Amino acid sequence: xxxxxxxxxxxxxxxxxxxxxxxxxxxxxxxxxxxxxxxxxxxxxxxxxxxxxxxxxxxxxxxxxxxxxxxxxxxxxxxxxxxxxxxxxxxxxxxxxxxxxxxxxxxxxxxxxxxxxxxxxxxxxxxxxxxxxxxxxxxxxxxxxxxxxxxxxxxxxxxxxxxxxxxxxxxxxxxxxxxxxxxxxxxxxxxxxxxxxxxxxxxxxxxxxxxxxxxxxxxxxxxxxxxxxxxxxxxxxxxxxxxxxxxxxxxxxxxxxxxxxxxxxxxxxxxxxxxxxxxxxxxxxxxxxxxxxxxxxxxxxxxxxxxxxxxxxxxxxxxxxxxxxxxxxxxxxxxxxx
Amino acid sequence: xxxxxxxxxxxxxxxxxxxxxxxxxxxxxxxxxxxxxxxxxxxxxxxxxxxxxxxxxxxxxxxxxxxxxxxxxxxxxxxxxxxxxxxxxxxxxxxxxxxxxxxxxxxxxxxxxxxxxxxxxxxxxxxxxxxxxxxxxxxxxxxxxxxxxxxxxxxxxxxxxxxxxxxxxxxxxxxxxxxxxxxxxxxxxxxxxxxxxxxxxxxxxxxxxxxxxxxxxxxxxxxxxxxxxxxxxxxxxxxxxxxxxxxxxxxxxxxxxxxxxxxxxxxxxxxxxxxxxxxxxxxxxxxxxxxxxxxxxxxxxxxxxxxxxxxxxxxxxxxxxxxxxxxxxxxxxxxxxxxxxxxxxxxxxxxxxxxxxxxxxxxxxxxxxxxxxxxxxxxxxxxxxxxxxxxxxxxxxxxxxxxxxxxxxxxxxxxxxxxxxxxxx
Numbered sequence: 001x002x003x004x005x006x007x008x009x010x011x012x013x014x015x016x017x018x019x020x021x022x023x024x025x026x027x028x029x030x031x032x033x034x035x036x037x038x039x040x041x042x043x044x045x046x047x048x049x050x051x052x053x054x055x056x057x058x059x060x061x062x063x064x065x066x067x068x069x070x071x072x073x074x075x076x077x078x079x080x081x082x083x084x085x086x087x088x089x090x091x092x093x094x095x096x097x098x099x100x101x102x103x104x105x106x107x108x109x110x111x112x113x114x115x116x117x118x119x120x121x122x123x124x125x126x127x128x129x130x131x132x133x134x135x136x137x138x139x140x141x142x143x144x145x146x147x148x149x150x151x152x153x154x155x156x157x158x159x160x161x162x163x164x165x166x167x168x169x170x171x172x173x174x175x176x177x178x179x180x181x182x183x184x185x186x187x188x189x190x191x192x193x194x195x196x197x198x199x200x201x202x203x204x205x206x207x208x209x210x211x212x213x214x215x216x217x218x219x220x221x222x223x224x225x226x227x228x229x230x231x232x233x234x235x236x237x238x239x240x241x242x243x244x245x246x247x248x249x250x251x252x253x254x255x256x257x258x259x260x261x262x263x264x265x266x267x268x269x270x271x272x273x274x275x276x277x278x279x280x281x282x283x284x285x286x287x288x289x290x291x292x293x294x295x296x297x298x299x300x301x302x303x304x305x306x307x308x309x310x311x312x313x314x315x316x317x318x319x320x321x322x323x324x325x326x327x328x329x330x331x332x333x334x335x336x337x338x
Numbered sequence: 339x340x341x342x343x344x345x346x347x348x349x350x351x352x353x354x355x356x357x358x359x360x361x362x363x364x365x366x367x368x369x370x371x372x373x374x375x376x377x378x379x380x381x382x383x384x385x386x387x388x389x390x391x392x393x394x395x396x397x398x399x400x401x402x403x404x405x406x407x408x409x410x411x412x413x414x415x416x417x418x419x420x421x422x423x424x425x426x427x428x429x430x431x432x433x434x435x436x437x438x439x440x441x442x443x444x445x446x447x448x449x450x451x452x453x454x455x456x457x458x459x460x461x462x463x464x465x466x467x468x469x470x471x472x473x474x475x476x477x478x479x480x481x482x483x484x485x486x487x488x489x490x491x492x493x494x495x496x497x498x499x500x501x502x503x504x505x506x507x508x509x510x511x512x513x514x515x516x517x518x519x520x521x522x523x524x525x526x527x528x529x530x531x532x533x534x535x536x537x538x539x540x541x542x543x544x545x546x547x548x549x550x551x552x553x554x555x556x557x558x559x560x561x562x563x564x565x566x567x568x569x570x571x572x573x574x575x576x577x578x579x580x581x582x583x584x585x586x587x588x589x590x591x592x593x594x595x596x597x598x599x600x601x602x603x604x605x606x607x608x609x610x611x612x613x614x615x616x617x618x619x620x621x622x623x624x625x626x627x628x629x630x631x632x633x634x635x636x637x638x639x640x641x642x643x644x645x646x647x648x649x650x651x652x653x654x655x656x657x658x659x660x661x662x663x664x665x666x667x668x669x670x671x672x673x674x675x676x677x678x679x680x681x682x683x684x685x686x687x688x689x690x691x692x693x694x695x696x697x698x699x700x701x702x703x704x705x706x707x708x709x710x711x712x713x714x715x716x717x718x719x720x721x722x723x724x725x726x727x728x729x730x731x732x733x734x735x736x737x738x739x740x741x742x743x744x745x746x747x748x749x750x751x752x753x754x755x756x757x758x759x760x761x762x763x
Binding site: 025068070073093101102144164253255257 | 512515519521522533542543544546551569574576577742743744745
């Protein structure tokens with residue numbers, strides 16, 4: 001078992017697949033010789049060749065467009081969009097093309113491609129390097145949206161994504177690249193090497209899509225989280241000394257509804273936390289599902305903890321970020337409710 | 339259209355700009371008498387035919403000229419004249435006439451309510467048929483919605499095509515797509531998207547995959563001139579140039595994008611082919627109503643792509659003789675007889691005249707073939723219609739709508755399938 005950061009785990013997943021399968025190609029802006037602005041593809045070009053890991057023009061629509069054509073022609077492209085904030089020029093190719101190709105051709109053509117992109121704030125990225133646009137993608141039928149919270153899951157989920165025969169959007173919480181982050185930016189950062197989920201097996205393994213992971217186990221409350229918020233939730237549970245299930249959803253679409261329902265029926269209380277803006281955020285969908293499936297088990301109204309409905313500000317980053325304080329208030333409210 | 343011709347047209351129609359903002363307008367609108375005497379038909383016919391592996395720069399002039407082979411008097415002329423036997427030319431003529439016969443019947447049947455929608459390719463048959471005949475059958479084409487001639491030329495089942503249009507139980511797509519958005523992988527015909535130009539860059543990706551796999555396969559992608567304004571067109575030219583993708587990028591300039599004339603997309607650009615010059619692509623501009631010229635230009639570009647010379651952009655200069663679709667009435671925005679006076683003639687007539695000129699065809703044989711095809715189309719449609727239509731019953735189970743969203747149906751769709759079951763009782 002090796003100790004890896006999330007960057008190394010992601011790189012290792014691509015390395016494993018490129019070694020196993022010549023159909024796997026990696027490309028995007030600055031991913032080739034340089035190895036990517038976050039270093040996720042460092043060394044892949046040198047090891048696997050210029051024609052298997054290469055730079056593209058600054059053209060997100062073009063990047064996803066060629067990935068669709070390659071995937072339809074039997075390859076397994078892994079395209080990187082440098083920041084999720086830059087994915088919008090590719091939205092038409094993702095929403096109207098990659099996600100619809102199987103359906104509109106009735107299975108005649110498919111697009112088994114993976115799009116990797118860093119999401120979330122916490123690195124002073126401001127409005128254009130911090131966004132969490134997952135809800136814009138979970139609304140698209142035919143697409144899968146995945147978001148790991150640790151190196152072990154990142155590697156296993158990315159291998160699953162590459163092997164999946166449908167298009168997968170693989171969101172990488174950039175604040176978690178180098179270590180688990182509990183939301184307290186004033187504390188010295190901790191690396192993954194000292195965390196048990198930084199232990200990553202060598203070689204090939206998968207983490208199934210559509211399966212949640214239970215981070216903590218308890219009886220009084222369920223917290224539904226994904227990405228960076230998983231570690232904020234874990235810290236709040238620990239600091240408050242409460243007995244709670246923290247579910248790391250890992251895959252947003254398809255979603256592990258069974259795990260959610262089982263937990264909420266047990267605890268009777270549900271807090272949903274995400275970093276993305278509130279209105280029409282994925283929390284709205286989760287809240288509706290919990291209400292539909294667990295209404296008679298609920299002892300208090302569902303609480304949502306989110307970023308505000310503003311662009312991600314720069315100087316006010318930590319006022320926007322849904323950290324421990326915001327989650328603690330929501331937990332107190334829901335625990336007080338009769 | 340030249341600037342002076344356009345200004346004159348504007349003045350005559352009292353359309354002078356009221357501000358500094360310039361908005362282009364076509365030369366003729368309903369009620370005008372169209373006059374195309376300003377469009378010069380090259381009399382020396384064609385620019386030279388360079389070696390297909392020439393420097394892209396050697397084709398800069400070809401983007402501004404017009405490759406032509408068929409003269410109106412039935413003769414052929416110039417360096418681009420392809421080496422096609424009379425049999426092959428008769429085959430091409432038959433494919434074009436068969437495409438047209440099917441289009442005619444489908445249009446009429448749509449008017450009778452048998453289907454929701456249809457799109458004819460009348461006047462543009464030489465582009466799809468000539469192009470397909472010059473490619474290998476396993477070269478993947480990424481067509482838009484007026485290249486049904488590719489399917490006809492590649493021997494697709496007309497009944498299957500009709501069942502797709504009827505959205506019935508014989509539709510290979512199970513009614514998931516609207517009429518004419520065919521998908522026939524077995525005939526090298528990529529699933530057509532209703533979103534325009536998106537497939538150009540996908541075709542470039544397909545071609546890059548062929549190169550990666552070290553095959554000699556190529557891709558051929560299509561757009562109308564109107565959708566060259568989409569970003570995807572520029573992605574395609576850029577990526578095709580950067581990675582020397584073995585592909586052909588076809589712009590079918592049929593003058594009209596629904597009601598918008600080509601000047602809305604063209605801006606002050608020289609020609610659509612010339613868009614390729616700045617990207618360092620080979621550029622050809624061809625008389626799209628001349629099947630032999632389309633064939634020759636395609637052969638050249640395919641040879642270039644197959645042998646590592648990279649991509650070519652071909653502008654097929656033609657005219658959309660009918661409405662955009664069955665939902666469109668072109669008499670609302672252009673003169674009714676504009677298509678008849680279009681100076682490049684009709685592609686079927688032009689090839690027919692050539693075959694008659696070289697004594698390989700007669701008007702009698704032509705009329706007999708037209709009659710035979712009409713009969714075939716009518717009978718095929720009867721058989722297709724027996725498998726259902728939107729007019730009565732498509733004979734397609736509704737719950738097929740849940741299939742092929744993903745490879746494996748996820749839980750949330752299984753739950754929705756159950757909800758739907760409850761809805762239908």
